[in-house]
Amino acid sequence: xxxxxxxxxxxxxxxxxxxxxxxxxxxxxxxxxxxxxxxxxxxxxxxxxxxxxxxxxxxxxxxxxxxxxxxxxxxxxxxxxxxxxxxxxxxxxxxxxxxxxxxxxxxxxxxxxxxxxxxxxxxxxxxxxxxxxxxxxxxxxxxxxxxxxxxxxxxxxxxxxxxxxxxxxxxxxxxxxxxxxxxxxxxxxxxxxxxxxxxxxxxxxxxxxxxxxxxxxxxxxxxxxxxxxxxxxxxxxxxxxxxxxxxxxxxxxxxxxxxxxxxxxxxxxxxxxxxxxxxxxxxxxxxxxxxxxxxxxxxxxxxxxxxxxxxxxxxxxxxxxxxxxxxxxxxxxxxxxxxxxxxxxxxxxxxxxxxxxxxxxxxxxxxxxxxxxxxxxxxxxxx
Amino acid sequence: xxxxxxxxxxxxxxxxxxxxxxxxxxxxxxxxxxxxxxxxxxxxxxxxxxxxxxxxxxxxxxxxxxxxxxxxxxxxxxxxxxxxxxxxxxxxxxxxxxxxxxxxxxxxxxxxxxxxxxxxxxxxxxxxxxxxxxxxxxxxxxxxxxxxxxxxxxxxxxxxxxxxxxxxxxxxxxxxxxxxxxxxxxxxxxxxxxxxxxxxxxxxxxxxxxxxxxxxxxxxxxxxxxxxxxxxxxxxxxxxxxxxxxxxxxxxxxx
Ligand SMILES: Cc1cc2nc3c(=O)[nH]c(=O)nc-3n(C[C@H](O)[C@H](O)[C@H](O)COP(=O)(O)OP(=O)(O)OC[C@H]3O[C@@H](n4cnc5c(N)ncnc54)[C@H](O)[C@@H]3O)c2cc1C
Numbered sequence: 001x002x003x004x005x006x007x008x009x010x011x012x013x014x015x016x017x018x019x020x021x022x023x024x025x026x027x028x029x030x031x032x033x034x035x036x037x038x039x040x041x042x043x044x045x046x047x048x049x050x051x052x053x054x055x056x057x058x059x060x061x062x063x064x065x066x067x068x069x070x071x072x073x074x075x076x077x078x079x080x081x082x083x084x085x086x087x088x089x090x091x092x093x094x095x096x097x098x099x100x101x102x103x104x105x106x107x108x109x110x111x112x113x114x115x116x117x118x119x120x121x122x123x124x125x126x127x128x129x130x131x132x133x134x135x136x137x138x139x140x141x142x143x144x145x146x147x148x149x150x151x152x153x154x155x156x157x158x159x160x161x162x163x164x165x166x167x168x169x170x171x172x173x174x175x176x177x178x179x180x181x182x183x184x185x186x187x188x189x190x191x192x193x194x195x196x197x198x199x200x201x202x203x204x205x206x207x208x209x210x211x212x213x214x215x216x217x218x219x220x221x222x223x224x225x226x227x228x229x230x231x232x233x234x235x236x237x238x239x240x241x242x243x244x245x246x247x248x249x250x251x252x253x254x255x256x257x258x259x260x261x262x263x264x265x266x267x268x269x270x271x272x273x274x275x276x277x278x279x280x281x282x283x284x285x286x287x288x289x290x291x292x293x294x295x296x297x298x299x300x301x302x303x304x305x306x307x308x309x310x311x312x313x314x315x316x317x318x319x320x321x322x323x324x325x326x327x328x329x330x331x332x333x334x335x336x337x338x339x340x341x342x343x344x345x346x347x348x349x350x351x352x353x354x355x356x357x358x359x360x361x362x363x364x365x366x367x368x369x370x371x372x373x374x375x376x377x378x379x380x381x382x383x
Numbered sequence: 384x385x386x387x388x389x390x391x392x393x394x395x396x397x398x399x400x401x402x403x404x405x406x407x408x409x410x411x412x413x414x415x416x417x418x419x420x421x422x423x424x425x426x427x428x429x430x431x432x433x434x435x436x437x438x439x440x441x442x443x444x445x446x447x448x449x450x451x452x453x454x455x456x457x458x459x460x461x462x463x464x465x466x467x468x469x470x471x472x473x474x475x476x477x478x479x480x481x482x483x484x485x486x487x488x489x490x491x492x493x494x495x496x497x498x499x500x501x502x503x504x505x506x507x508x509x510x511x512x513x514x515x516x517x518x519x520x521x522x523x524x525x526x527x528x529x530x531x532x533x534x535x536x537x538x539x540x541x542x543x544x545x546x547x548x549x550x551x552x553x554x555x556x557x558x559x560x561x562x563x564x565x566x567x568x569x570x571x572x573x574x575x576x577x578x579x580x581x582x583x584x585x586x587x588x589x590x591x592x593x594x595x596x597x598x599x600x601x602x603x604x605x606x607x608x609x610x611x612x613x614x615x616x617x618x619x620x621x622x623x624x625x626x627x628x629x630x631x632x633x634x635x636x637x638x
Pocket of ligand 1 (some may be wrong): 089123124125126130131132133155156157158159201204209358361362363364365366367368371
């Protein structure tokens with residue numbers, strides 16, 4: 001087994017690390033307090049190419065394999081999660097649908113502008129009455145001539161205020177359940193489209209999550225993504241694809257917390273010696289490091305399997321579950337090792353602790369991941 | 384315009400330098416290698432000149448195979464192609480200059496740009512020696528560069544101690560870059576991908592037919608003495624200030 005990354009990817013990681021150190025980290029406090037990423041930082045991120053991570057080279061993106069994408073996401077995970085969520089949602093669920101299911105016309109219309117970051121992407125599935133049970137969505141899409149007319153409401157849509165392009169799931173045939181759902185590419189300029197208020201959140205400041213209202217929203221028929229009736233399956237595939245990237249970002253954040261915690265433990269003196277000398281602190285760090293290493297190889301193995309074209313539904317669910325849970329445990333220990341300063345907002349640790357919490361909820365809760373894993377096990381063993 | 388930029392790979396400035404007794408070179412295992420920071424200013428200036436006047440920027444580097452990483456970085460910043468003079472030998476500034484000048488001569492350039500010095504051995508000789516080898520005019524420690532492509536003349540501001548000097552010279556010429564000349568760009572991710580496909584020509588040092596006998600040999604290398612531990616003054620501010628003044632005067636001898 002060869003775990004080495006190519007020289008280009010190492011170079012990209014170094015470029016991203018440089019960018020984080022010099023451009024993102026100095027802005028982190030401001031992003032957190034104002035719940036807003038400065039336009040200049042978004043502009044600089046575009047210039048660096050951070051909006052084209054998932055998009056094929058022929059459409060102006062980087063054309064990376066999943067392993068390589070994860071290597072970049074791991075690096076991005078090392079900084080303020082609100083900022084990286086904008087990029088994560090765009091490069092993950094916000095654009096992968098068009099990359100995977102888009103027609104050549106759809107790809108050439110959307111992907112180049114998404115790769116450059118001119119058009120930000122978002123993914124709209126969740127509704128007030130359909131969270132974990134995503135097949136229960138009620139937004140309707142009725143065909144009228146060469147258009148579909150959409151009516152309904154979406155909630156918690158990441159990037160909604162910034163995005164131009166939305167992958168939207170809506171019901172085209174209410175009698176067919178999950179098989180009556182279709183995915184559409186919706187532009188914010190289509191008549192009948194409205195973004196609601198931006199939610200106030202526990203964490204992920206700088207990333208905006210908002211409601212969407214569709215009031216006789218008109219979508220041309222050429223904007224059906226994939227086949228009619230396959231929207232639910234598409235959504236599941238898009239989410240499964242996003243899971244490795246999500247875990248890779250969690251991994252980066254965990255690594256950051258381990259670095260900070262270990263250095264702090266070696267420096268902080270109590271009882272005339274560094275707190276690192278306390279065996280319990282050593283054990284916290286050893287546990288963190290071991291779980292992080294496990295997560296790292298799980299991330300790259302699942303990414304590698306996906307690159308081989310393997311079905312990774314089960315493994316991606318395991319990875320999402322494990323990555324989120326490890327991130328939360330690591331963040332909790334990081335706060336504990338830092339003591340009081342770990343709870344103080346002048347210092348980044350409490351921010352990571354709050355940001356970690358969402359990973360167990362969005363893009364499928366931990367409980368739902370276990371359901372997916374179990375369903376796959378049943379399939380394997382019942383056969 | 385055809386521009387050549389000379390790029391040296393050096394240990395990252397944050398490297399902890401390690402030496403074993405009797406060593407005449409630093410221990411290189413585990414070192415992170417980077418482009419010499421002054422050469423980054425040189426690369427950036429070349430790219431800006433090309434963006435204004437057209438033409439091409441060629442990177443020229445000398446050293447073992449690890450140097451390719453620095454070359455790829457320069458290509459990712461936007462240089463067009465590269466020449467790598469391969470050698471594992473320890474060479475001095477004179478040999479380096481001869482080899483670089485030989486390669487430069489073979490293709491002919493309008494401008495040769497490099498950093499004012501390399502931050503590894505800080506000799507600040509190679510740029511100047513290349514100009515001498517080629518018999519070209521040179522301007523060193525440049526903080527502002529204006530090139531008039533039509534008249535083929537250069538106007539450069541160079542830094543002197545406490546002053547600056549403006550000089551004019553004809554092309555072709557050799558320029559060495561000082562901090563302040565510009566702000567080097569980050570290589571963008573798409574450009575890193577594109578750099579993969581750019582040409583890097585590898586030329587063994589021995590094939591150049593230059594005299595590789597060094598003029599300078601390192602006899603001995605020692606680390607600077609350890610800095611004594613910091614003194615922390617405690618007590619009443621008035622007392623501490625008095626003690627500080629005494630120490631600055633008597634021990635540090637700075638006031
Ligand atoms: C910050 C943020 C960003 C988001 N971004 C997006 C986005 O970009 N696009 C989008 O479409 N959605 C997005 N979401 C929505 C997110 O995916 C949902 O919140 C999530 O799937 C959970 O749905 P819910 O909130 O309705 O919780 P519920 O489904 O009501 O779940 C409540 C609890 O019940 C548990 N539960 C529910 N059903 C089961 C079951 N069958 N078995 C076991 N336990 C179960 C859950 O695990 C959870 O613990 C975002 C949410 C947030 C908070």
